[in-house]
Amino acid sequence: MRTVYVNGEYVPENEAKISVFDRGFLMADGVYEVTSVLEGKLVDFDGHAKRLERSLKELDMAAPVTTDELLAIHRELIARNDLTEGGIYLQITRGAPADRDFAFPDPAETPSSLVLFTQQKNLANAPAANTGIKVISIEDIRWGRRDIKTVQLLYPSMGKMMAKKAGADDAWMVEDGQVTEGTSNNAYIVKGGKIITRQLSNDILHGITRAAVLRLAKEAQMEVEERGFTIEEAQDADEAFVTSATTFVQPVVQIDDATIGTGTPGPIAKRLREIYIDESLKKAI
Ligand code: PDD
DSSP: OOEEEETTEEEEGGGOOOOTTOHHHHHOOEEEEEEEEETTEESSHHHHHHHHHHHHHHTTOOOSSOHHHHHHHHHHHHHHTTOOSEEEEEEEEOOOOSSOOSSOOOTTTSOOEEEEEEEEOOOTTOTHHHHOEEEEEEEOOOOSOTTSOBSOOHHHHHHHHHHHHTTOSEEEEEETTEEEEESSSEEEEEETTEEEEOOOSTTSOOOHHHHHHHHHHHHTTOEEEEOOOOHHHHHTSSEEEEEETTTEEEEEEEETTEEOTTSSOOHHHHHHHHHHHHHHHHHOO
C-alpha cells in the first residue's frame, strides 16, 4: 500500500482524507503537476515547480508550502514508497471552506489543500515507445486558459475514451483547423527533417518536456519551427510524436485513418527520446 501526503501528513493511502467541501472536489478549483522519477530521482523538478508557481499566481491561489519544502516532500514520498521509476502527482486546491460558495474563500481562513502521491510506471522502457501510438482527432472544446495546469480534466478524459472507442490510444485536439495538443501531451510533426510544434500561448499547456526536447533538438542541430499545423499536414508528415512527463517522447504512427511515414517510429522521434532520457538521467535530482 502506498504512503501518500495530505496536508502535512504522510498516511497510508486508505486513511487519507479530504473534506467534501474541498473546492478541488466541488469546483475543480485546483492545479496539479506530474513530475517523472527515474532511478529514484526527480526529472526537471525546477521546471515543474516554476510552472506550478505560475499556475497558482494566475488563479490567485496561495502556495501552502515553499518550493524547498515541496522538493523535500517529493523526496520523502520516493523514499517511503521505494519508487525507482514512475511519477509524483501533486495537487493544490483552494482548500475547504465552511460551505459551498462560488466566491473564493478568504485564504487567511481557508488554507489551500496539498496532496501528493507516487505512481509506479515503466517510463524509459515503455512498450509504446517501440510500437508508436494511434491518435484520433477531436474538436478542442476546453476553456481558454489551457496554459494553467488545472484539474479540469473531464474533456481530456472524454477525449481519451473517444480514442479508445475508436480503437486508438489517444486524441489530438483541433481548434480553428489547427492541432492544439494531445489530451495530456504536446503534439509534434516532422517534415523534411524539421520538427514542427504549435507555438506557446494560452491555447496549450507549456510542457516542461516540450521545453527540454526543443532545447535538446536545437543543441543537436535539428531544425525546429514553432507554429500550428492541421490534421491534413500531420497526416502527410514523415513522423509525428507527443511529449509529456509520463510518455517522454512517444512516436505517433497513425492519425485518424492515415498511417504516418512507414507506420513505425521514425528516426527523429527515436533520437529525441534517447537524448531526452540520457539527459534526464544525468540531471535528475
Ligand atoms: N499531462 N498538454 C497537456 C494538456 C497535458 O496535460 C500535459 C501533461 C502536457 C505535457 O506537459 P509536461 O511535459 O510538462 O508533462 C501537455 C500530465 C503528464 C498529466 O496530466 O498526467
